[in-house]
Amino acid sequence: MREQFPFTIARVTRRWRKMLDERLKDLGVTQARWSAMFYLKAGGEGLTQRELASLMAIENPTLVRLLDSLEGQELIERRPCPNDRRARRLHLTDGGRAFMDEMTTRADRLRDEMLEGVSEKDIEVTLRVFGTVLENAHKQR
């Protein structure tokens, strides 16, 4: 059984991304870009890029490009940080905030459809497994 784990988890992740990308397409947004906006809102606006990257568990250069797109679409803003001239503080624009509802509704609906028929208990087990794997990964290196 264990042998299937890495292949199958990768497959589920690919499929999920693909489907969310499809459903957000007409809003001009992708899974990754929505996810950046989602974490920005959840983490409280005014985060620095470093902080947001760490929250999303991605590397800084990956985030930079997501933010470039989002800024180009005027969904977020990078504002100078008064205390530290190296840093930028991130904020949603009014337009960005307006879109968030619709995007999040669609992501939620997809999640409900994808997890249909999965019991709360099984979700808990799965998330616990994920947690253990992340801890194990953290231990090394």
Added chain:
Amino acid sequence: MREQFPFTIARVTRRWRKMLDERLKDLGVTQARWSAMFYLKAGGEGLTQRELASLMAIENPTLVRLLDSLEGQELIERRPCPNDRRARRLHLTDGGRAFMDEMTTRADRLRDEMLEGVSEKDIEVTLRVFGTVLENAHKQR
């Protein structure tokens, strides 16, 4: 709890890929390329590209590039298919077969480390959840 699922599964998948890439690096191979060789061996050599892509659940153009690299490294061969001049039959080279043991050993060791402390029962639950999600995804579209 359900809300965390999509974010966390993506995170685990990213982390896993990164770690396996690291551990295979000195062999000149990545997770994706090893995976192609693994499925080719598992599915029986002589598969066509279409068949291998379908086995791996990736799209054909994604596989084409993986095979380009692997062929360049002389780990696999694309042989013409006698019955159908459009198709190519895939085979590991002798060199490729020689590498497979070491690569698979490393992938197995990583898997054991990543899943350390996870009970067989929890693995089963998790794989069942994955199965349900893939079915649900299949239903739509």
Added chain:
DNA sequence: TTCGATAATAGCATGCTAACCATGCGCTTA
């Protein structure tokens, strides 16, 4: 001959590392 299937190509999105600026901070030293 026309329609479908196989592979390849082109181009985008998003992961990553490595290398680079600019700025900030801390420690030594005059």
Added chain:
DNA sequence: TAAGCGCATGGTTAGCATGCTATTATCGAA
């Protein structure tokens, strides 16, 4: 105390790998 040197940190850029879709070329089959 003040100056300055050197390392750390925030962000960016460049370049690779691997997902995807859309399109094309070639061939097979009805």
